[in-house]
Amino acid sequence: MARSSTTRLLIAASSAALALCLGVTGCSRTINGTPTTSGSTSADTVAGLPASDGPSGLKPGAQDAGLPVEGGTDGKVDTLATNAVADVQRYWRSAYPETFGGGDFRPIERLVSYDSGGGGRRVCGQDTSGLVNAFYCPAEDTIAWDRGELLPGLRNTFGAMAPVTVLAHETGHAVQYRAGLVDERTPTLVSEQQADCFTGAFFRHVAEGSAEHVRVSTGSGLNKVLGVLGYIRDEPGRTGFSDARAHGSAFDRVSAFQYGFSDGPKRCTEMTEESVTERTTQFRFWKEAQETDLPIDGESVEQVERSLREVFVDTGVAPPEITTEQRPCPGTETTEPASYCAETNTISLNLSELRTAATPPGNGDRESGYGDFAAYAQLASRYALAVQEAAGLTLTGDTAGLRTACLVGAWSGLIVEDPIGRRNPVGELRIAPGDLDEGIASLLSDNGLIAADAEGEQVPAGFARVEAFRVGFRQGTAPCASEYDD
Structure with a gap:
């Protein structure tokens, strides 16, 4: 929520945001079988729901909601937007009294559709000409959206549920004002992430099949929804958490969504x-070195190796040898850009492929990667396999993939240094603002290793990959074995 009279969507069209665009356009592998639990967490479920791929978007045959929309058209974008708002409001009619201990959810007074490339109209005291955005205006109790550029652009990149994500977020702001959760003194970051959390709660309702007009799969469908949240993040290193227009990093926004999806609106x-x-x-760059990516070369590999040894020293694991030679490992599938051989306790790196993984995308290049952290996190994932091997844990299957993501998250959490001194980081290597967002982009892609087993098979659901990484980042190594137990 900006300090003006509207809450707005902010678009961060930076390299890692573009990486999120490219990374989630493909669907993950087909998910079959019956969910099986692993400890207290299932490798085949998404917050307790079966993980599955399937259609996402408008339900075929659903009767149009027919809500009145100023400036609305009968085009695909407005049809989707109107039905999405209808479903979100229907959800809150039920959830509002349960969440807030009574009271009724009052429908949004005014809905406005406009074309940012057209002549514009007055909404909340401003001209919408050139306004590529969607927003809630509390003064007029209005939700407005750009049908000309914003919503079709998001739909074309992330699929039909992208506009639904945006409008659920804006309706979340309306819920905040109705419930008295926010006022002019509320930090923007709090109100924005609370709205992300409310969005997650609504999407749980959709994933359960309870929405009248829209549906979402818990596999590729939710992957793309999480990708939207990454795309509309703040620019890393340029916006601090206390800035008036801060909305949050990709990592923080996705985390907030997951809280709502997993725990419901009361958690929000x-x-x-x-x-x-x-x-x-979310922090600004506070050291000049943070604005420069770590090069992909032998010296940097040694730095990362040293960091991994320092973080995992208490496990008593014999550190694996890391080599840039392509050594054979009988009976083991080679994975790129890094491969772990349990028989010899060796990690083989392909520096050329690692450089590709570290190269942010540009000009629609789908052969590039996500940034230096995403690349070295894949090396860390193979190191995590060595930790699991030493503990006698299995290295293949979805549970191994979740443990791997959790351990990479734990390593990441222990090399964070922030300017308000909440952590005591280990060793000398540090991650910079935006690095975790690169990790989210890689986790939501369909070809990464951060949440993959020794054979390179990823955990099917991107939601579960991110959740496991987040558990390790927040809680360290301890839950990686207890939550994701063979």
Whole structure:
């Protein structure tokens, strides 16, 4: 929520945001079988729901909601938007009294569709000409969206549920004002991530099949929804968590969504300035070196190797040898850009492929990667396999993939240094603002290793990959074995 009279969507069209665009356009592998639990967490479920790929978007045959929309058309974008708003409001009619201990959810007073490339109209005291955005205006109790560029652009990149994500977020702001959760003193970061959390709660309702007009799969469908949240993040290193227009990093926004999806809207109401500040990963660059990516070369590989040894020293694991030679490993599938051989306790790196993984995309290049952290996190994932091997754990299957993501998250959490001194980082290597967003982009792609087993098979659901990484980042190595147990 900006300090003006509207809450707006902010688009960060930076390299890692573009990486999220490219990374989630493909669907993950088909998910078959019956969910099987692993400890307290299932490798085949998404927050307790079966993980499955399937259609996402408008349900065929659903009767149009027919809500009145100023400036609305009968085109595909407005049809999707109108039915999405209808479903979100229907959800809140039921969830609002349960969440807030009574009261009724009052429908949004005014819905406005406009074309940012057209002549414009007055909404909330401003001209919409050239306004590529969607927003909630509390003064007029209005939700407005750009049908000309914003929503079709998001739909073309992330699929039909992208506009639904945006409008569920804006309706979340309306819920905040109705419930008295926010006022002019509320930090923007808190109100924005609470709205992300409410969005997650609504999407749980959709994933359960309870929405009248829209549907989403818990596999590729939710992958793309999470990709939208990454795309509309703040620019890494340029926006601090206390800035007036801060919305959050990709990591923080996706985390907030997952809280709502997993725990429901009541969890969202518990978000406070203290709790959001405690977990934020959004900081400005405060050291010049943070603005430069780590090169992909032998010296940097040694730095990362040293960091991994320092973080995992307490496990008592014999550190694997890391080599840039392509050594054979009988009976083991080679994975790129890094491969682990349990028989010899060796990680083989393909530096050329690692450089590709570290190269942010540009000009629609789908052969590039996500940034230096995403590349070295794939090396870390193979190191995590060595940790599991030493503990006698299996190295193949979805549970191994979740453990791997959790351990990579734990390593990441232990090399964070922030300017308000909440952590005591290990060793000398540090991750910079935006690095975790690169990790999210890689986790949501269909070819990464961060949440993959020794054979390179990823955990099917991107939601589960990100959740496992987040558990390790927040809680360290301990839950990686207990939550994801063979």
